[in-house]
Each structure stands twice: as structure tokens, then as C-alpha cells.
Amino acid sequence: MKLVLRGGRLVDPSQKIDARRDILIENGKVRAVLKPKEKVSGAKEINVSGLVIAPGLIDIHTHLREPGYEYKETIATGALAAVYGGFTSIACMPNTDPVNDSASITEYIIRRGQSAGFARVYPIGAISKGSRGEELSEMASLVESGAVGFSDDGKPVMNADLMRRALEYVKGFDKPIISHCEDLNLTASGVMNESVVSTELGLPGVPSASEEVMVARDIILAGYTKSRIHLAHLSTRGSIELVRMAKERGVKVTCESCPHYFILTQDAVKQSGYDPDTKVNPPLRSEDDREAIIEALADGTIDVIASDHAPHNSAVKEVEFPVAASGISGLETSLALSLRLVREKRLSLSRLIELMSVNPARILGLNAGTLKPGSPADITVIDLEKKWKVSARNFKSLGKNTAFDGWALIGKAVMVFIDGREIKLE
Amino acid sequence: MKLSVKSLIGLKELSRQEIEFILDQSASFKEINYRPIKKVPTLRGKTIINLFIEPSTRTRTSFEIAGKRLSADVINFSAAQSSLTKGETLSDTARNLEAMKPDLIIVRSQSAGVPEMLSRTVSTPVINAGDGFHEHPTQGLLDLFTVKEHKKRVSGLNLLIVGDIRHSRVARSDIYGFSKLGADVTVVGPATMIPPGIEELGCKVSYQLDPLIPEADVIMMLRIQLERGSGNFFPSTREYSRFYGLNLKRLGRAKKDVLIMHPGPVNRGVELSPEVADSNFSVILDQVENGVAVRMALLYLFCGGADEASA
């Protein structure tokens, strides 16, 4: 079956293309990149004029909650929310119940993802057994059964020796350790960024140092073990500066940040009147930190935009701020919020696609992030001008917890292809 | 005077004029507490709910007495758990309360933000009896009332607030209240107990108590949270009381008419030596007495008006 996407603007950094091009898809693969109006016989044509064609977006940091917390999200609802957010692939964190520290759970997740039939689901295995931070998990078996990386996310690996051994161990199979950088002792009972705002609101604060000391530690360990590491959800200027210096020194470190860190600041907690939808971990930071994130997205210090999609049900979210669960259900708003930076001319569209497709694929070692002929036809078609309003009630995700409810946004994925198969988005 | 707020969440939102008006009204209500029949029919038939999610006997009792002296029906809801433990969202709690048609809700919680959130969700006026480390406006007002009673003014006075400022809602309300009325406020404590940016709320900061004592007109001692246990904020109560506790020796260097205050309960021997607590400088019992008067005035002011929907 031949399919041509006609009239669109192809933005594929892996081929250094940002121009009017058409795409020919056959048997689930990209067959060719065509000049506009180049004829193809026997092909079904889909009109994508005025739209952007990009290699399928990849979200490398999501929480799908299955097994164990299916009332918050299932693999199926999460994968569906992903395609509505424009993602063709997502990687899911192991803080399920039971924790994904074994081949059987990894295989379960993969099977569930396949039977759902929406975005591709790639499990990330736990670094330590049960994510208890004591003993290494069976990482090689996890890779063999399909895990694409390792993390104890939700929690940091507090024991430096364990992190060191994990970094060494993965050298045997080149899958990234993804580190949640937080010193639990410094965080203590903190629930928002420690600053004059936390003082004013009377909430215990999390010092930026809590993230930064672990960033420093993990960078040093990665350098020492000559291994590579990926740092999750960075939120402070200090963290960014440490990564920048490390990269200059040649340490194999990559990192990600999330839309809420470059769109919102700690003031959101105050302005929303202690709304728990503004409670995230790491917390929303200062304006200066936000600015540092945006600069780092542009200059290459940050490699990936990830959503840290964290769906929760109302019983744990709509309670007092200090006891509320942390997290934003972000799959369905990630792209539009990131496109803001393009509209504000802080990022080029090409750079955005690098951050949301090319680099995630590279870091996880996925056969994706490109539309070179021969690649799987995982494609995201974006309408850059589409105006829409965020309505949490209508999210495909079971998690309706978002700080962006009611926001008027511009830009949306209108079509998604996975293996050349179109998934219609209403 | 019509107050600009529907609920009393904190002193931050009140203007100087509004605070002075409340203090003035409190004086009129105080007189009732000296009558043989300590009751006026002012809030007859009004239902006041005391929602104390964080337990507290003294503040709750103070509000209860205030309400009953105004002939209101005061109902005590003591929930020792947060919404999370109960598995009920905050909005559900709020709407369930509202369905019982109270005229006023008084709420205390160990989580900052609960009174504000309640006030947003229900049309009933809410009075904050203390939320987390955020504010304790009725305490701030009774502190102001007590100082004004003894010193006849607040403006130009030198106030020291001593102790665990970081975790103190009383400190924050006092800073707002006293600075708005023209006092000079300095917070004093070990650096670990001074939160970032506190100066922006309207005060100065010092880590040393002794140099400030001679010039102080009012010294507000805060309770050190012994039950806190965790948190390396100070090494021992012994060290704390040596350097930040008020004893007769320190008091000897203070002004002859200095006022010693404390929101209670007092850790005798830690913040205050027993001699100081029982001395003539201490107006701690006046604070308690004035607390009832101030709360009566607040119940009267916030319980009323035909136009209940005004924000």
C-alpha cells in the first residue's frame, strides 16, 4: 500500500531538511522524500498542505501507572493520550506496583502497549531491585526483554556507590541510566521551591541545591566510570551550568527538561492560591531558572524535552497542597507548550524536533527520530496555527491534573502515523 | 466600615485602616466579658463551625467562648486527619460543610492554603485560625490589641520577634500587622530558623538577641517546636535558651516598661525562664483575655451583612 503525504513542510533535522517536501510511505516504511508535486503512481494521497511533517515525536519520560495504579492511568489510556499529544513513541518509568525490575513485567508492559495499538511503549527498567536503592536489578535481562534504559525515577539513587556500579554495569549494553537528581535529606519536607515565595506562602521549601548536588555527583560518577548518563527533569540554572561545563569537558552526559519548567515559575503556586495542580517534583522554580532552561534548550545544553507525564486521580491530588501528590498530566499539552518557544523565537522548529524526536531516539537507541528513506514510517503531522483550549475534563489520559487547564494554546498534532498506519485524531 | 474581604485569610490582605477598625471594635466587645451576664444576642441563630484539622485546645476554646458570648451556635469539628487520610477531596469536605448552611467557618490546618481554598469553594465566610506556617491573623490582631492597650499606640514602637521564624505563622502575621501600623519589626533567631526573603514581608533580621534588647519596646517570644524532633535547626534546647531565651539577666538590660509576649503555650525554661513568664513585664495572660474580645469582634464583622456573596 503506497501513501503520499502531499503539500506539507518537512522538518527533519536528521536529514537537515526544513522545506516543502512530500513523503512516500510503503509497507510501513518511508520509501522516499519527494519534491513537491513529484508524481507517484498507484498511491493514495493525503493532503497535508499548510502542515508540518516531522519524524514521530518521542516522549522519553512518562509514568503509565500500569501495573498497580490502573485507576490513575493504564498503558492503553496513556498510549492513547500520547498519540493525541502527537507522540508516536513513549518510554515509561518503572515506578509501578510491582516496580518494573524484572523481565516478566517488562514483557507485560510491551505486550499491553502492542495490544493497545496506539503509541509505541518502551519500558524503562529499574536501576535497583524494587527501586529500593540497595541492590542492582537484573539489568541485562531487562535489556534482553526490551527495556530501553534504567531509572529509579520518582526517587533518587541516594547511595553513590550503587549509582557508580550501575553506571559501570550498563557499559556492557549501552543503554542509558536516567537519573532523578534529588538529595532527599536536603529536600526534607519541602513541597515547593525554597524562596521568598515559599516563605510568604508558609510552605516548607526545597532548596535548588537538592537537585544540584546530585547533578554534580552523577556527572562526576559518569566521568569517573567513563559511562554515559541522562539526567531527568532538570529545573535550575545551577544544574544547567554543571551540565554545560561537564559537556565541555567531554563527560557523556545528556539531559532533559519539561514544559512546566520553561513555561511556569513558583509564582504559579501563589497565583493559583495553593492549587495542587502546580505541585511537581522537582518544584516549579524561579524566573531566573526558567530563563536558564530556555537558553539551554536553544544552545544544546539540554538535549530533550520530556513531559514527565504524571497522571493522578482526584483523591490524591485535590487535597491540601503539602500532602497532595506531585505531578502534571502532560502528554497532551507538551507539544503546544513547547511550540510557544518557537512562536516566541527562542527556538527554531528544527531545534524543537531535535529536542522532541531526534535526540530522544538517539539517547534510547531507538530506530526512530528520522524520516530517512528506509526508516519506519512514524510520522507526526502538526498544524502550527491550530488554536485550541486545554480542557482537562476531555483529556484522553485518565489523569486530569494539569496546571494548564483552560489555557488557550496554538499548535497541535492533527495526524499521527505509526508504521505507516494513520491514527486519526479528532 | 465595610471590609474589603469576605474571609479573613491573613493580615497581608488587610489595610491599616481595616486593622485599626477591627481593634477599635474589639475594645467594645471586650467590655461584655466583664459583665455578670456575659452574653449579647448579636449572633443569635447563627451557626459557626470550628473546623480544626490540626488539634488545638486553646485557640478553639477561645473561638468557642467568643461565639457563645454572642449567642451563636458553635459546632466543633475536630478532624485529626487530612483529607488525604480520609480519602475525601478538599472540595468535597468544603461542599459537605456548606450543605449544612453555616454562617461562618473557622478553620485551622497544618497545611498552608486550606482556608484560602475553602473560601474559594464555598460562599460561607472563612476565618483562618492558623494554616501551616502561613498566617494566624487572629493571633496577630490580639497581639496588636494587647500592645495598643498597654502602650496606647503601635506606631514607632520597636518589636522583636524571637524564635523559629521559619516555621511560625504567628511571626508572619505579626510582621504584617505591626509593620502596617508603623512599628519597627526585627526577627531574631539562629540563622537556620530565619527563612529566605523574610525581610520582604516588612522586617529586619538579626541572628543576635542581646544587642537588640535595650531598645526593644515589645519582645514577642515564639514557641520552639520541641515536638518537631527532626530537622537540624538547632543543636539543643540548652544552647537555644542560653542564646535566645529570655531570663531575668537579659530582661535587666531591657527598658523598664518593656512588654514580654508569647502566643502560648510557653516552654518554661526554653523561651522564657519561669521568673520572666511570671513577672510583671509579661502580658501573656492579657493576650489570652484579649483573644476572646478580638475574636468576638471578628465573628461579628465576618458573620454579617445581607449581601453574603460579596468577596
Place this chain on the structure above:
Amino acid sequence: MEKGRSGMSRTKKIMDAEAIRRALFRIAHEILERNKGVDDLVLIGIRRGGENIATRLAKIIKEIEGKPVPCGFMDITMYRDDLYHQSHQPEVHKTSVNFSVEGKVVVLVDDVLFTGRTIRAAMDAIIDLGRPRSVQLAVLIDRGHREFPIRPDFVGRNIPTARTDLIEVVVDPKGKEDRVDLIESEEAKGKE
């Protein structure tokens, strides 16, 4: 003091300082005559209109009898029956009655008697202070339109008014600026 709703209103002078002085003099004598002196007699002025009148009466009584009569002031805001009928709570003022009313003859003093609701509230307030032997009422002006079964014992002057008229009473402790004015509103005229 509010102006009438329509633009047109007329002010009539009812009493000047001299007239008020004479009226207070007469009332003081009547109080003493009725109660046969000052024994067990106390005056309580209702804030805020009755405050200065009570003070003046106490002074005159002292001049006549040579003995002082205890005088206090009461704020009846907390006893009003029209709380919660306005957009916000009315301001309360202090009550200072520094003597017992137990077994006394309490003469309530107010400037204007109108619907009688203020006096009803005042009687409730007095009962909360103790059990008087009897309560009598002295007012400078009785303007009619009673809504409660209340009648004054001592009256300075009776003035017929329309419901929407306003009476303005100024009595100060020295007696220099005293006056009573009637402000008629235009609407009232049409209704007569």
C-alpha cells in the same frame, strides 16, 4: 447625615439652644418630681444621640438637688433587630455603665423616639446588666410612627413628622451649638 432621595428638601428649625435648655430643665424637674429625688436613680444615655443629653440632665439634676446622680452610656448595636439587613455590620461603640442597675430606677435617655425599636433593644441590654426596679424613658423629641408598644415618660417636645422626614438633633455638653431641625423630603409632601 443623608440627604433626601430627591433633590428637594426643606429644613425647618424646630428648637434652638435656648429652647433645648429650657426643655432639659423641665425634664430634669419632672424626673425628680416623679421619683421624689435622686435616691436609687440612675441615668443611662443611649449612644450616640442620648449621650450628651444624659450628661446635661445629670448636670442639671446635680445643680437642683445638690447631689450627683450616676450617669452611664450604653451602646445597643449588639441588640438591634436589624443586623444582617444591611450590606455590612454597623459599627459598635463602647458601653460604659460603671455602676450596678440592680434595684435601681433606670432613666433611659435618648434624643429622638421614633419606631421604638431602639428602646426595645435598650431594655434587653439593661436586663443583661442586672435587674432594675423600674425603667423610665426620657426623650428630647417624640416624632411619632411607633412600631412597637413603647411610650416615653418624659418628653421635650412632640413633633408630627412624615415617615420619610429626618430629624437632626445636635446637643453638645456646653450647649452652645444645640439645635433640632426637621428635614422634610419632597416625596413625603405628595403622600400627605
